[in-house]
Amino acid sequence: MLRLLAEQARTARDRLPADVHDYYATGSGEEVTLGEAEAGWLRHRYRPRVLRDVSHVDTAVRLLDAPLAAPVLVAPTAFHGGLHPDGEVATARGTGAAGSLLVLSSRSSRRIEDVAAAATGPWWFQVYVLADPSLSRHLARRAVAAGAGALVLTVDTPYTGTKARGGGPPVTDREYLVNLGEHLAAGTDPDTATSQDPACTLDTLHDLTDQGVPVFAKGVLRGDDAVDCLSAGAAGIIVSNHGGRQLDRAVDTAYALPDVVAAVAGRAPVLVDGGIRSGRDVLTALALGADAVLLGRPILWALAADGATGVTAALDAVRTDLAEALALAGATSPTDLPDGLLADTAPPRP
Numbered sequence: 001m002l003r004l005l006a007e008q009a010r011t012a013r014d015r016l017p018a019d020v021h022d023y024y025a026t027g028s029g030e031e032v033t034l035g036e037a038e039a040g041w042l043r044h045r046y047r048p049r050v051l052r053d054v055s056h057v058d059t060a061v062r063l064l065d066a067p068l069a070a071p072v073l074v075a076p077t078a079f080h081g082g083l084h085p086d087g088e089v090a091t092a093r094g095t096g097a098a099g100s101l102l103v104l105s106s107r108s109s110r111r112i113e114d115v116a117a118a119a120t121g122p123w124w125f126q127v128y129v130l131a132d133p134s135l136s137r138h139l140a141r142r143a144v145a146a147g148a149g150a151l152v153l154t155v156d157t158p159y160t161g162t163k164a165r166g167g168g169p170p171v172t173d174r175e176y177l178v179n180l181g182e183h184l185a186a187g188t189d190p191d192t193a194t195s196q197d198p199a200c201t202l203d204t205l206h207d208l209t210d211q212g213v214p215v216f217a218k219g220v221l222r223g224d225d226a227v228d229c230l231s232a233g234a235a236g237i238i239v240s241n242h243g244g245r246q247l248d249r250a251v252d253t254a255y256a257l258p259d260v261v262a263a264v265a266g267r268a269p270v271l272v273d274g275g276i277r278s279g280r281d282v283l284t285a286l287a288l289g290a291d292a293v294l295l296g297r298p299i300l301w302a303l304a305a306d307g308a309t310g311v312t313a314a315l316d317a318v319r320t321d322l323a324e325a326l327a328l329a330g331a332t333s334p335t336d337l338p339d340g341l342l343a344d345t346a347p348p349r350p
């Protein structure tokens with residue numbers, strides 16, 4: 001893990017009440033998947049090329065139409081209001097200043113329109129399939145109207161996984177319902193209305209493709225599911241196990257990625273998240289075929305430690321580390337990796 005990310009994580013842990021910290025930090029079950037996330041990337045070894053003139057390294061990429069300083073995005077995570085007084089507005093500012101892209105969670109604790117107004121760069125919106133499907137569509141429509149460049153449907157959450165630690169969402173009722181409240185009929189129980197719809201299917205994904213922007217499917221760990229999602233209209237796939245917060249003992253994403261990349265076969269972008277903590281982790285993901293990665297908890301800790309400035313610093317640090325890793329591997333950009341960069345052999349899985 002990059003030193004800055006470790007320092008920000010320490011500061012956040014020291015600053016936040018223990019149950020608030022644990023709400024964001026926790027995994028599900030026995031936290032097996034959470035515990036293996038970072039090790040998945042650390043298992044791989046490089047075969048760098050030499051004498052390739054790496055005097056100019058450029059980490060910039062385009063993802064769909066979005067120009068990015070590096071192939072590193074901010075993953076959708078819930079309730080930033082529990083970490084910083086400005087919540088997702090601060091995250092959006094910090095992300096834009098780093099030339100990155102925020103995927104705003106459906107469980108944002110600031111109004112979609114306020115986050116959009118603070119965004120200085122591209123942003124996307126994550127959609128949960130809620131028990132009342134009209135609520136999901138209301139949010140998606142508002143996000144697209146406010147400028148979201150893509151929708152990200154989270155497909156690994158038919159039910160919310162039971163967490164190992166922490167309390168409930170550490171935000172006020174007003175923050176909890178800041179986006180959904182206006183769409184709830186009088187007398188509706190908010191907990192019921194905001195629960196997940198376990199009956200969601202590929203049709204649910206297909207139904208979201210009429211909003212005029214590309215739709216990513218987030219939470220895919222298998223090639224066959226990726227192919228099904230593309231057939232249903234997905235414009236891209238995000239390989240994710242939800243940061244170890246859904247099915248505990250699900251495989252790590254470094255393990256899952258190659259199967260999805262092979263199945264997608266270049267037809268659509270493949271992104272990945274989970275345990276990515278350095279530019280070398282990003283390099284490994286790219287070498288395994290990902291087009292970009294997303295950071296979850298590191299951004300939460302950066303926000304708690306130092307607000308928008310902290311978010312920018314975390315993203316800048318990962319980008320700088322990626323530039324160094326690319327150069328030392330013999331590459332000048334994320335799309336110019338040497339063939340055979342990864343060794344066939346790696347330390348055994350723990």
Ligand SMILES: Cc1cc2nc3c(=O)[nH]c(=O)nc-3n(C[C@H](O)[C@H](O)[C@H](O)COP(=O)(O)O)c2cc1C
Nearest residue numbers: 024075076077078105154242243273274275296297
């Ligand atoms: C506190 C927390 C809240 C999250 N909330 C959401 C969410 O609202 N929607 C979603 O699709 N994923 C959510 N995720 C999963 C992240 O998008 C991402 O998959 C995961 O955090 C990546 O792993 P990492 O934290 O190890 O970087 C959440 C993760 C955390 C830690």
